[in-house]
Amino acid sequence: MNYTLKNDHLNVVVDTFGAEMHSIQHDDIEYLWQADAKFWGRHAPVLFPIVGKLKNGEYRYNDKTYKMGGHGFARDNDFELIKKSADELVFELRDNEDSLNHYPFHFVFRVSYKLVDNKIRVRYEVKNEDEKFMSFGVGAHPAFNVPLKNGTFEDYQLTISPDEKRTFIPLDPPSGTLKLDERVESQVSQLPLTRALFDKDALVYTSSKEMKVSLTNKLDDHGVSLTWKNMPYFG
Structure with a gap:
């Protein structure tokens, strides 16, 4: 589901799927890439719990092999919208049965988007809800239209x-x-x-x-x- 943030400078659309921005407009100009599948079918994926790819798409933890695709799984999961105000959206992803098959940790991952004048302030919050050390990576992967105008x-x-x-x-x-x-x-x-x-x-x-x-x-x-x-x- 898409949610919109708007002020005098920006109109921003964010989808709960992947907590991914789908549009950034200013003065009727679309700044964000519009996911043309012929080239790259995403807009601005959020990367968690890894950034990039693993060798052979797998890693070892506690003598067990786990498989994980490039850039992790957050971008392909539905987040829950836990806060909505005039200028801010906060999305949350928690571990689930499927994620534990690829990443054996209990976690809370939050992504927030806040409009501040002509800026979008993005915040990532990771909480380890396990009793063991949890390695992770977080990244942003926005794509912008070139040329813009x-x-x-x-x-x-x-x-x-x-x-x-x-x-x-x-x-x-x-x-x-x-x-x-x-x-x-x-x-x-x-x-x-x-x-x-x-x-x-x-x-x-x-x-x-x-x-x-x-x-x-x-x-x-x-x-x-x-x-x-x-x-x-x-x-």
């Missing part, structure tokens, strides 16, 4: 701040796993968009304590900026 794909660029050295970790396209033995130091502040830029899958870097990545273009002021704190990696 004017120009072509090549008129856009990504600007990364702060401009400092960080580690680039290449992906192995067939398996989707990280090539940790091929890590290199890199300093990149701008990435002009080209069709070939992602030929070898996502570009993964270590993150600073506070980060900002902006998608902008040469022709107008339409763009998107993402900021975050305390996330160890971004791609």
